[in-house]
Structures are given as C-alpha cells and as structure tokens.
Amino acid sequence: MDTTLTLPTPAPSLARTPRATPVPPGRAALMVLGLWSIPAAVALGQAYLEQILTARPVDWHHTLWTTLPNWYLWAFLTPLVLVLARRFAPGRASVATLIPVHAAGLVGLLGLHALGSVAVFAIAGLPADWTWGTFWTHYTIRFHVNALAYGLAVAVVWTVDARQRAQERERNEAALRTELAEAELRALKMQLRPHFLFNTLHAIGATVRKGETDHAIGMLTRLGDLLRLALEHDGSQEVPLRQELDLLERYLDLEAIRFGDRLTTTIEADPEARAALVPSWIVQPLVENALKHAIAPDPGPGHIAIRARRETDRLIVDVQDSGPGLGRSMSRAPSHGVGLANTRSRLAKLYGAAASLDLLSDDGLCARLTLPYQQA
Numbered sequence: 225m226d227t228t229l230t231l232p233t234p235a236p237s238l239a240r241t242p243r244a245t246p247v248p249p250g251r252a253a254l255m256v257l258g259l260w261s262i263p264a265a266v267a268l269g270q271a272y273l274e275q276i277l278t279a280r281p282v283d284w285h286h287t288l289w290t291t292l293p294n295w296y297l298w299a300f301l302t303p304l305v306l307v308l309a310r311r312f313a314p315g316r317a318s319v320a321t322l323i324p325v326h327a328a329g330l331v332g333l334l335g336l337h338a339l340g341s342v343a344v345f346a347i348a349g350l351p352a353d354w355t356w357g358t359f360w361t362h363y364t365i366r367f368h369v370n371a372l373a374y375g376l377a378v379a380v381v382w383t384v385d386a387r388q389r390a391q392e393r394e395r396n397e398a399a400l401r402t403e404l405a406e407a408e409l410r411a412l413k414m415q416l417r418p419h420f421l422f423n424t425l426h427a428i429g430a431t432v433r434k435g436e437t438d439h440a441i442g443m444l445t446r447l448g449d450l451l452r453l454a455l456e457h458d459g460s461q462e463v464p465l466r467q468e469l470d471l472l473e474r475y476l477d478l479e480a481i482r483f484g485d486r487l488t489t490t491i492e493a494d495p496e497a498r499a500a501l502v503p504s505w506i507v508q509p510l511v512e513n514a515l516k517h518a519i520a521p522d523p524g525p526g527h528i529a530i531r532a533r534r535e536t537d538r539l540i541v542d543v544q545d546s547g548p549g550l551g552r553s554m555s556r557a558p559s560h561g562v563g564l565a566n567t568r569s570r571l572a573k574l575y576g577a578a579a580s581l582d583l584l585s586d587d588g589l590c591a592r593l594t595l596p597y598q599q600a
Contacts, residue, residue, distance in 0.1 A: 256302050263373070264295035289348040294366060297340040298373055301333055305374065309381035330374050337370055338363040421451075423512065427482050439481050446478035461574065464600035465532055465539070466498040472507055472530065479515055486525050487515075493532035500532075500539045501598040503570050509563030510543040510591040518547025518588065534597055541593040549585035564591075571595075 247255070268291045275287070308329045312322055341362040345352035352358055424447055431440040453471055469491055476489050511528060519526040529544045564581070571579040575596055584590040 257296070257299050260295045260299040260302075264292050267291045267295065285348070289344065289350060293341065293344040294337075294370075295373075297337050297344075298370075298377070300340070301336060302377065304333060304336075305329075305377045306381055309378045310385060313382055313385065326378065330371060333374060334363060334367065334370050423516075424478070427479075431482060442481045443478055446474065446481065450474040450478060460504055462501040462598075463504045464498065465493060465500050465502050465541070468502055468504065468507055469493060469498070469530070469532075471505070472511060475508055475511065476528075483515075483519060483526075486523075487519055487528070488525065489528045489530070491530045493530075494534065496534040496597075496599075497532035497539060497541075499599050500534065500595070501600050502539070502541070502593075502595060503574055506567060506570065506593065507541060507543065509567050510593070513563055513591065514543055514545035514547070514589070518545035522547065537597050539593075539595045539597045541595070542590050543592075544588060544590040546588045549587070549589045550583060567593075 268287065271287050271291050275281070308326065311317075312325045314322070317325070338359055342352050342354065342358055345362075424443075428440050428443045428447070431443060450471065453474060473491065480487055480489075507530065511530065514528050519528070527546045529542070531542045531544070533540050568581055571581060571593075578596045580594045582592045582594070584592055
C-alpha cells in the first residue's frame with residue numbers, strides 16, 4: 225500500500241521591486257516639448273482648416289507664428305508650473321491656500337506668456353509694440369485657452385506625483401516584506417543548528433556512557449569538521465546541491481561511527497541535479513529524521529538512500545529509509561518534528577506552492593522534496 229502525505233504551502237513570497245530611475249534632464253526636456261507639441265499640432269491643423277474652408281489662401285508665415293509659439297511658450301513655463309504644482313498640492317496645503325496661490329500663479333504665468341507672445345510677434349515681424357494695449361491684447365485674446373492649459377498642466381503634475389508616491393509606497397512595503405521574509409528564513413535556518421547540535425551531542429553523550437570513548441572522540445572530530453564546513457557557507461539561502469551533498473556526506477560519516485555496521489547509505493545524483501540550487505541545510509533534517517525513526521529503534525541493519533534527479537523544470541530529491549514507514553509509525557508525520565516542520569516553512573517562504581515535501585510510505589519511508597529547477 226502506498227500512502228502519500230503532502231504538506232500544504234502558503235502563498236509565494238514577494239520579490240524585490242526595482243526602484244524608479246530618475247529621468248535625465250535632456251530626456252525630460254524632450255518629453256515636455258513632445259507633450260506640448262500635441263495641442264500645438266491640433267491648433268495648427270484647426271487654423272489651416274479654417275483658412276481652407278473660408279477659401280482664403282494659406283498664409284503659412286502668419287499661421288505658424290500665431291499658432292505654435294502659444295503652446296511652445298508653455299513648454300518654457302513648465303518648470304515654473306512644476307514648482308507651483310508640487311509645492312502647493314493636495315495633502316501639502318489646504319484648499320484655502322491652494323485656490324488663491326494657484327489663482328495668483330495663473331495670473332503671473334499668463335503675464336509671462338503674454339510678454340513672450342509680444343516678443344515672438346516682434347521677432348516674426350508681425351504687428352507688435354511694447355505698449356500696455358498690445359500686452360493686454362495678448363493677455364486676454366487666449367485667456368480661456370491658456371487658463372485651461374495651466375489647469376491641465378497642474379492636474380497632470382498632481383496625478384503623476386500621486387502615482388509615483390503610490391508606487392514608492394508599494395516599493396517600500398515590498399522591500400520591508402522581503403526583508404521580513406529573509407529575516408524569517410534566517411531564523412528558520414538558525415533554528416536547525418541548535419536542534420541538530422543538541423541531537424548530535426546527545427548521541428555523543430550516549431556513546432560516552434557506553435564506554436565507547438574512541439567512537440565518541442571520532443564523532444567529536446567529525447562534528448568539528450562538519451560545523452566548520454557549514455560555517456564556510458553560512459551566508460547563502462540557496463547553494464548548489466553538490467555542496468549540500470558534500471555536507472551531508474560529512475554528517476553521514478559522523479553517524480556511521482555511532483551506528484557502525486548497522487547503517488549503510490548511498491547517494492545518487494545526476495550531474496544536472498548536482499548543479500541545481502537548493503535551500504542550504506535542506507536535506508540534512510530529512511536524513512536525521514530517517515536515522516532517528518528508522519535506524520535507531522531497530523537493532524538490525526538499516527539503509528538510507530539519497531537520490532536526486534531533474535524532471536523537466538523540477539528537481540526531485542528523495543530520502544528513502546528501510547524503516548517501518550508511516551503505517552506503523554504515524555508519529556513520523558511532519559507536524560511532530562522540528563526538522564520537518566522547519567523544512568516545510570522554509571520551502572513555503574522561498575518557493576510558495578512551487579515546492580513541496582511529501583512523505584511516501586512504501587517499503588519504508590521516502591521523504592520527497594520537489595523544488596523548481598534553478599541551475600547554480
């Protein structure tokens with residue numbers, strides 16, 4: 225009978241969100257000119273159609289100089305619009321302040337716009353003189369259009385800034401969530417060390433009490449080698465499987481002294497599997513669980529086989545023991561052990577639903593890790 229026990233996993237953890245890159249000044253200027261070119265082109269087309277429909281000859285000199293500068297002057301005034309819009313924006317100033325400030329800003333900017341229009345007319349050789357009457361004519365002739373242009377420009381700035389602030393909040397929240405997830409992963413990873421160390425020292429103590437001093441010394445020596453190797457690669461959440469198997473071989477060498485001829489092990493992994501990234505210290509708890517529940521209680525010989533293979537976009541790692549399986553030892557369920565519960569939590573935080581830990585009971589117990597295949 226084949227019994228499968230699948231561990232649930234929560235939603236995937238969030239990835240880091242890249243930060244926004246400031247727009248270079250030259251590119252920003254081109255963008256502003258491009259945006260104001262849209263109403264400029266519309267106004268030019270409208271003036272051209274009016275002359276065609278009224279059967280008047282098209283005076284391109286007059287049409288171009290009286291149409292396009294009106295909008296390109298706004299391109300030059302855009303930096304002032306930006307300053308006013310950003311300094312006096314909803315959330316930064318009250319409505320009682322916004323209305324008079326932007327009314328004054330509109331009056332002032334339209335005055336600058338009118339001065340620019342008079343200068344353009346003078347440069348183009350069109351009727352213009354520096355008198356109050358001429359200035360007032362240029363100020364009022366397109367007042368409604370220019371007032372609308374100012375209002376739309378301010379609204380666009382407010383909308384873009386609000387969107388950028390929202391995106392920045394999302395980036396900050398995502399970064400905080402990622403940092404929290406990484407801290408939790410580090411805590412889970414560190415939780416294994418004292419658990420493993422306690423179990424190993426307990427086994428060494430039991431060996432000493434039996435009077436097997438040489439075996440105890442050998443276990444302590446191999447424990448030191450194992451801890452030194454683990455500390456050398458302590459900074460990474462993920463490591464190549466070949467590195468994990470190297471650490472596992474050191475651990476099995478240590479346990480071989482304890483169990484002697486009772487324990488035999490095999491490790492099989494194809495080259496693609498050995499090159500795959502796996503969470504560091506992820507296989508050892510499964511082997512430790514097999515030793516504790518399958519090998520230690522049985523005075524007879526026992527075997528543990530570790531096999532790893534790639535299946536399309538997945539990596540499969542099996543830890544198979546020769547013990548009684550789940551049928552006769554339901555206490556081996558993952559919720560009853562620190563190592564397996566820790567493994568489940570780490571898989572969930574790193575890969576979400578893309579990874580799983582299954583316990584398969586058939587001719588012993590097989591703890592199967594299924595991970596997304598990522599080459600180191």
